Amino acid sequence: MSGNKTFTMIKPDAVADGNTGAIIKMIEEAGFKIIAMKKTLLTSERAGEFYAVHKERPFYGDLCKYMSSGPIVPMILEKDNAVTDFRTLIGATNPANADEGTIRKLFAKSIEANAVHGSDSDENAAIEGSFFFSETEKF
Ligand code: RTP
Numbered sequence: 723m724s725g726n727k728t729f730t731m732i733k734p735d736a737v738a739d740g741n742t743g744a745i746i747k748m749i750e751e752a753g754f755k756i757i758a759m760k761k762t763l764l765t766s767e768r769a770g771e772f773y774a775v776h777k778e779r780p781f782y783g784d785l786c787k788y789m790s791s792g793p794i795v796p797m798i799l800e801k802d803n804a805v806t807d808f809r810t811l812i813g814a815t816n817p818a819n820a821d822e823g824t825i826r827k828l829f830a831k832s833i834e835a836n837a838v839h840g841s842d843s844d845e846n847a848a849i850e851g852s853f854f855f856s857e858t859e860k861f
């Protein structure tokens with residue numbers, strides 16, 4: 723059975739552009755409940771830790787630099803089939819390939835500065851949520 727939680731971050735480009743509120747509105751209107759949320763800044767080292775799975779990829783260095791370039795808004799979200807439904811809501815990694823009406827189609831600038839993160843599995847959703855939030859920050 724699919725899990726009911728996922729993890730997201732509104733990325734530095736979208737926060738800097740003043741799109742935080744619009745993105746949160748889309749998330750809530752799509753039926754996701756916000757379980758945890760904060761505004762924070764990653765160091766390049768901590769961004770590297772979060773994206774360690776991409777360590778060998780050519781874009782890893784740029785990704786760490788970008789993800790630490792400004793504040794982000796991480797959130798834990800709850801909904802049936804959260805991981806899959808959230809990835810549908812955000813659209814393809816490259817906004818050029820994202821469906822109309824998706825968050826990335828509306829707000830992403832490029833394949834890197836693509837507005838939001840979405841966990842790719844229930845297991846990673848739990849790991850990523852714990853990376854940012856303690857038990858006392860989840861409601
Ligand atoms: P995310 O993890 O952020 O939800 O994105 P995703 O699953 O759609 O994409 P993934 O393959 O996990 O890549 C993680 C993030 O790295 C940046 N990226 N840059 N320059 C490039 O070719 C490239 N490819 C990926 C994006 O910020 C992507 O979201």
Ligand code: MG
Binds near residue numbers: 840841842
């Ligand atoms: Mg990913």
